[in-house]
Amino acid sequence: MTTSETADTAPDHDPAVIEALLEAAVTRLRTVGALRSEEVERAVRAVPRHAFAPEFPLEEVYDPRAVLITRRAEGGGATSSVSAIWVQTLMLERARLEPGMRVLEVGGGGYNAALIAEVVGPTGTVVSMDIDPVVTERARGFLARTGHSDRVEAVVGDAEHGHPAGAPFDRIIVTVAATDLPPAWTGQLVDGGRLVLPLGVRGHQRITVFTKQGGDLLVGETGNHAGFVPMQGAGAPAPRMVPVTGAVELVTDADPVPAPKALPGVFALSAHQVRSGVRIGGMEPFSTLQMWMTGLSGFGLLTGTAEDFVHRPMVPNAIPAVWDGATLAYLLLPKVPDPAEAYEYVACGHGPRAEETAAALAEHVRVWDREHRNGPGPRFLAHPDLPGADGVIRTRHTRLLALWDRTEHDHALDWKADTRE
Ligand SMILES: C[S@@+](CC[C@H](N)C(=O)[O-])C[C@H]1O[C@@H](n2cnc3c(N)ncnc32)[C@H](O)[C@@H]1O
Known part of the structure; x- marks a missing residue:
């Protein structure tokens, strides 16, 4: 793997320029519906995004749709990035975070974990996990510099196994493309807890929010189309x-x-x-x-x-x-x-x-x-023992049933956002 230019020391920026770019980003995010709550807005204002991507120009860092690719495989494909702000705030809004919650973020980098830490506050806990030790090390450095290292534990690990040492979690937020729901995620989530992830179903990835209904049953609402980097490790897809x-x-x-x-x-x-x-x-x-x-x-x-x-x-x-x-x-x-x-x-x-x-x-x-045609897309039932019937999608770990009779529209944007994360 290769890392794009890594800057250890953040360049000096004019605070007035940062302020203006941040203001414009917040206004845009509010307009398209990716930012809705005071809590998430406060976090976006509190965490200096440029500190987590020092090698990028400020205009790109604060462009709500820009994905900042920070690491590539030898073949050139992106393996790590700071996701676009619109998708980060949308996912945090849909997670419905509250002060004091225990949160597992799958897929690290630091910025999104710092946002989560701001929302769950000093009584909350954030574990940010990445399979790539270079990403974790880089995140630790940035989190230390922005003053979040005592509130975010950055660990190396494979999403497939979750993080048993920190479980149970009130929320699991997955920031890498998933095509399955490993038992560790359901097992490490509290009843009523929310799992927010870019779920790829037969090639179509959408931000999906599952709520654990007890036992192994998850009920999910689909939302915006997304394009996160592919999962590595034991859960890497094998189409x-x-x-x-x-x-x-x-x-x-x-x-x-x-x-x-x-x-x-x-x-x-x-x-x-x-x-x-x-x-x-x-x-x-x-x-x-x-x-x-x-x-x-x-x-x-x-x-x-x-x-x-x-x-x-x-x-x-x-x-x-x-x-x-x-x-x-x-x-x-x-x-x-x-x-x-x-x-x-x-x-x-x-x-x-x-x-x-x-x-x-x-x-x-x-x-x-x-x-x-004009509806919001399906709701999903996910359970490992769902009987095989027409329309039930079998993955390695679970069975997914798409229910199409939804009426409400849960947090879809008026943006056709299909940029890769
Ligand atoms: C889009 S980036 C994460 C963005 C980040 N949360 C942020 O703050 O913007 C996806 C990350 O997932 C990591 N990843 C890929 N497969 C993984 C796995 N099986 N377990 C944990 N992390 C994984 C990659 O190394 C990459 O750093």
Whole structure:
């Protein structure tokens, strides 16, 4: 791994410049709904964010949408960052922290842990855990400099095991992408405690808040789309890649996966297209459609760009698709002539069951349009022993059931925030 330039001594900054940038950030966060309470606002004003990212220019540090990448793997992928302020404040608001609480932060760096420490106050406890000793060491230095080291314990550890020595926790706030709910998290949370995390469900990551209902049952509310760095260690995701053709692969965690020889060559078979009749404007968000599609059995995401396909897919590289034996269907989003800025979802199937699979996919889009299009997305039930039924997503540690009959909108922003954290 490599670390981007690490500054041991913070540069001298003009306090008036910091004040102006902070003021602008707070106003923006309030406007978009990422900052709502006096307590979190006070924390944002109290903790000098620039002290946790001394190698970045102030304008970037206080840009509410900027992710400050602090560490990369040899291949260049980001492995650690100071997350964007909008997502940090949103998660803290949704955690509903109170003075005196015991909090575990998974994924360290220091800044977010200092914010938590400010909200839970001197009677609270914060443990900030990171799998990377370099990140932990750096965080310890920053926390000492800002006067938070006696209120935040920065430890090295793998999220998979939680932090038994500090349990039970009133809140667990995970700041790294999770695709599963390890038993340690549920076990180390008090009844009624809240687990806030960027939960990736079949490739779609959303800020989700689970409340422990007793025993191992968690009930979760989904919220904004997010893009945190991937989990390392024992809980690192291991999606299966099934070759289709050239650069196109089907990435799926479905169980069972398609046989390796089932899909190659499928695009050479003639395509069958089914129009859904569902239109969408150029700037309209469709993230609830993506989440809605994850409930289909045989769901996966196709890699590749328009040039790799016979018919142009709706988006590049994370193209929602379903497979059924040797048949593959995915969505296209061609422009319609009238009105000028509208597009229509069209299901495109290849393979022996192209017609039925494409028709089922188009119908799935119609149901989304009728029932969920303007809704907040699903609520989740998570329990390791949930009976396997249609729509239940199996992960290594648990079973997730998406319930779509939500009416209330819990803390979604008016921002389409899809920057990587
Ligand atoms: C987005 S950064 C955390 C941001 C941070 N909380 C802040 O103050 O902005 C994600 C961190 O998670 C850490 N991480 C990745 N996998 C982990 C694991 N299994 N256990 C603990 N930490 C992990 C990475 O090393 C990285 O530092």
